[in-house]
Amino acid sequence: MSCVSAAWSQEQDFVRSFQRSFFTMRRMDCLPLAELEERLKNRKDSTLLQHILQQTVLHPLCHKYPPSVKYRRLFLAELIKKHEMTRTEPLDDLYDALGEVLRSEELEICHKNYFLLSGENIKLGENVAIISEGTTGLVTWEAALFFAEWAMENSEVFNCRSILELGSGTGLAGIIVCMTCAPKQYTFSDCHPSVLQQLRKNILNNGLLLNLDTWNPKDCEAELKNKNLSEENQRPKITVVGLEWSEVTQEQVAELQSDIIIATDVIYDPEVVLCLISALEKFLISNEKKERCSVVYLASTIRNPETYHRFKMELDGVGIGHQVITGPTSKVFPYNRATKIELLKIYNET
Structure with a gap:
């Protein structure tokens, strides 16, 4: 396996860990947020955050069987916090997703x-x-x-x-x-x-x-x-x-x-x-x-x-x-x- 392929595979695994934690509503302190921060320091774009977003909040499964409104709000707030520590361009999808969640009503189930x-x-x-x-x-x-x-x-x-x-x-x-x-x-x-x-x-x-x-x-x-x-x-x-x-x-x-x-x-x-x-x-x-x-x-x-x-x-x-x-x-x-x-x-x- 080439170095590029290995790096891509590792990133896929990293995104998958976010996805599995998000969809089971794990506590924020159980998410690999510190590793995310380290990875973002070495990036010049927002592709990693975009990838995480697509596999969690914007995933079709989330639209049909969503975690609680409160959890999605906290999750997006953490992603935004990490993104704002970088020098990359604002990621509109993050803020759009948060806006949609803030307009959502918390259901009993x-x-x-x-x-x-x-x-x-x-x-x-x-x-x-x-x-x-x-x-x-x-x-x-x-x-x-x-x-x-x-x-x-x-x-x-x-x-x-x-x-x-x-x-x-x-x-x-x-x-x-x-x-x-x-x-x-x-x-x-x-x-x-x-x-x-x-x-x-x-x-x-x-x-x-x-x-x-x-x-x-x-x-x-x-x-x-x-x-x-x-x-x-x-x-x-x-x-x-x-x-x-x-x-x-x-x-x-x-x-x-x-x-x-x-x-x-x-x-x-x-x-x-x-x-x-x-x-x-x-x-x-x-x-x-x-x-x-x-x-x-x-x-x-x-x-x-x-x-x-x-x-x-x-x-x-x-x-x-x-x-x-x-x-x-x-x-x-x-x-x-x-x-x-x-x-x-x-x-x-x-």
Whole structure:
């Protein structure tokens, strides 16, 4: 590769880092702004800023699924600040974009877009407030990103399996599993009506079908060996259900019993821990027919070590086994890697 080609490739990667951070609404102090300032010192034109602008605020994806107005305003203000430190001509597109954002109304729902390595993007509508209508389920949390990276590295775990997700929230983890891991059936669940409504929209916005059995029920093992599966045959049957952990009935257990149960960032309050343990106990232990035994994969951001330790102790108390498993090695999504996140495999010991 020539020096010119190498330099161009590095610049493309640099712009891409801005794009991925912008579309996931990362904090301003997480953006490579210091590196941008250094790069601009050695430039005699505004092509780099123009390139960043085209791949973020002016990108077609931003027009259709935009980050919040507040975020776009802060982002453009930082670009303008860096541009004004240079001696290049004013970049009208920057100021025009800021003017358009300042005239925009902040809506209750904004969007985040997570890019896969394939170039595809996961589109998620989220509430601009961390807590809205008494729930945190209308935003995406880091453990979901952590779990999604692990799932893509271990897709064989989910191939041709039926999956139940507890506390699906905006649906990031489940949507990625459905799009990249070829499960047979996937059931999203949550307890809050507004979360369930937005969750359905997010599933449909990512080209997935709801309540349609499009899985080809032939021999799964034979299908998995066939590398030329049609997209239609790989599409799982997807359902969305309301599920209150403290009120799980035996009828629901029978109806929702799955090969795999997953949950992400659901351990944050002692009262919630007890409800979750009650639900897991019913799904893992109270299945009288023992037709199949579920295994649970649960990813948690450890914000309160005491609450997290209590969760493990409660599992031990009802005879549910658990072990920590190695997390993902690839870095697909932008999030704080210093955050302590743990992935548990949970199972019935009896």
